[in-house]
Amino acid sequence: MPIKLAANAYGKNAVNLSRVIRHADHHEFRQVSVSVQLTGDFDAAHTLGDNALILPTDTQKNTVYALAREHFTGTIEAYALVLARHFIARNPQLSQARIEILEHGWQRMNFDGKAHSHSFTGGGSEKRRAVVVLTAEGTCTVWAGLKGLLLLKTAGSGFVGYPKDEFTVLPETTDRILATECEAEWEYTSADLDFEPLYQKIRTGLLRTFSEHQSLSVQHTLYAIGENMLEENAEVKEVSLVMPNKHHIPFNLTPFGQENTNEVFVATDAPFGYITGTLVRG
Structure with missing residues (x-):
């Protein structure tokens, strides 16, 4: 039986770029990680070792930096579109260019109610994300999202009415901490x-x-978030959410002659519940 090459792609991942945008009275600092993935006519490179159609990944990296000064002055979605269009326009062997950008949050320091002109503080674990997929035929799809967004509330959450068997020890509760590290991705209806x-x-x-939201489970809140995104934003086609349940377990104070009135908890890193869902318009 003959062997042939099926799906394949290549590119440059994790191109770490920092950009200072200098305004008259203040600076912006942007830090992103850019990943490029190219799909196209690369059979000969795999089967014959012929690199005539392989744009070097080092060139891809250099392109990310070289275009940043003029074109990376706005959103990461806009810059991803610039990069995708550049690669498609210059390389007729491509059928598709996929650009993913992950942005680290930096904010200007604030003293006495005034933002400092050139000093910044990091935004923690939260990162903004954009993905652009552009085909040689001109079809363009844009996703946006975020990851590493830590969310927690100390009321308005419970978990009751679940199946129980001989291995169930989890007590029902109508008052618990709900905590998650949210990841969300949504597809826009247009690139414009x-x-x-x-x-x-x-x-x-x-x-x-x-x-x-009065949460009856993580699933319940995940759905409410996605439902709100779609109802309030006609520009969003669908949304996917990942919401791991970061458990905070009440600590037993009875041995110490104390009652734990839902105030002292053990914060656990693992294991944790892992809840995902995608919502689309009906």
Whole structure:
């Protein structure tokens, strides 16, 4: 039986780029990690060792840096579009270019109510994400999202009514800590959108839904967040969420003659519940 090459792609991952944008009275500092993945006519490179159509990954890396000064001045979605269009336009052997950008959050320091002109503090674990897939035919899809967003609330969450067997020791509760490290990704309906205010609106809606929702489970809250995103943002086609349950378990104070009135907990790193879901329009 003959052997042939099936799906394949290549590119440069984790191109770490920092960019200072110098305004008249202050600086912006941007830090991103860019990954490029190219799909196309690469059979000869695999089967014959012929590299005539292989754009070096080092060239891809250099392109990310070289285009940053002029073009990376706005959203990561906009810069991903610039990179994808550059690779498609210059390389007719490509059928598709996929650009993923992950942005680390930096904010200007604030003293006495005034933002410092050039000093910054890190944004913690949360990162903003954008993915652009552009085909040679011109079809373009844009995803946006975030990961590493730590969320926690100390009320408005419970877990009751679940199946129980001989291995179940978890007590039912109507008052527990709900904590997660949220990852969200949503697909936009168009590549021609004002991405910055739209992203901020979606993120704010996520936070508000998490905080206000009377949660009967992590699944229940995950659905409420995704439902709100789709109902409030016509520009969003679908949304996927990952919400691991970061457990905070009440500590037994009885041996010490004390009652734990839901105030002292053991924060556990592992194991943890892992809850995912994708919501689409019906």
